[in-house]
Amino acid sequence: MSVHLIKTAWGLVGTGNRYATLFDFVESARDEQYVGVEFPVFYMDLEDGGAAGVAGPLREHIESLGLDYIALIATRTEHWGDHDAHLASFREQCELAASMGAQRAAVHAGADSFDENRARLFLEDCRRIALDLGVQPCFETHRGRILFNPFICARMLEQIPDLELTSDLSHWLLVVDRIPNDIMGLFDHASERSRHLHARIGHEKSPQVTEPADPFWEQHVSLYRRWWQISVDAAQAAGSVLSISPEFGPPPYMHAEPFTQKPSGDIVAANNWMRDQLRDWFKEETTT
Secondary structure, eight states: OOEEEEEEOTTTBSTTSSBSSHHHHHHHHHHTTOSEEEEEGGGGGGSTTHHHHHHHHHHHHHHHTTOEEEEEEEOOOSSTTOHHHHHHHHHHHHHHHHHTTOSEEEEEOSOTTSOHHHHHHHHHHHHHHHHHTTOEEEEEOOTTSTTSSHHHHHHHHHHOTTOOEEEOHHHHHHHHTSOOGGGHHHHHHHHHTEEEEEEOOOBTTBSOOSOTTSGGGHHHHHHHHHHHHHHHHHHHHHTOOEEEEEOOOOTTTSOBOTTTOOBSSOHHHHHHHHHHHHHHHTTTTEEO
16 A cells, blocks of 8 residues: 655646646646646636646646546535536536546535435435546545535445545534544544545634644644544555645635735645655655
8 A cells, every 4th residue: 555645736726826727737746746636627627728628638748747636526506405416517527537537536525405315325326427437436524515524424434335535624623613532433434434635734713724833733733643544554454545635725724814815824835844744654655
């Protein structure tokens, strides 16, 4: 088993950002010795020529550099609770992800308002669609989505034995609003079932700290490291690859100064720090 570090494009690509195009971003990942890149499928619509014009050349560019592509699929609908619209959006994006050569996807799909039966059927349908296309779907523990809290997630994991997760436990820490000592087993079990991680340090009042290297957050860093070690060990036991994207994001995730909206921190520095920590913590398993 190996740990694959993946570079996220979140907050880094487009007008006024660090990289003008996805092509520039992909080259930077190669230069920084990442194994792959992660960006939302819809980002391709923002490139000149749109997704139809850029998907082929971008896939060739990613593959020519020897990188993997982790697709981020995020369904958007006119009415948030519309099951059929979420499923149609998932299918469309998953087909495009497959055409890009993605073998794994971090999935933001469905709605927190689905009842439990509808949630289970939706996740099963999404898994069937993705696996038929050759894409491994890893459903994220994200606010606003089906798996937004540890309780519903535990029930879905029990009902769908093959369900795999993208772990971003910063969302759950915010939802439960406490260090979860009383429900640590739920966090641990989700970590065991995760095959992709979004590595970001959050706390009980926010999904993201401004400066993860600040000693003030040492307790929280240690907590996330514990969960991520569980994911590493579980993937190793299963003979699977664990992919990890350092994922500190721009405002409003990054706190900003009032009136000017100037970011109070640097997401590039935060993600580089997170990347270096991951390489140190999991150096025996990390592929470069």
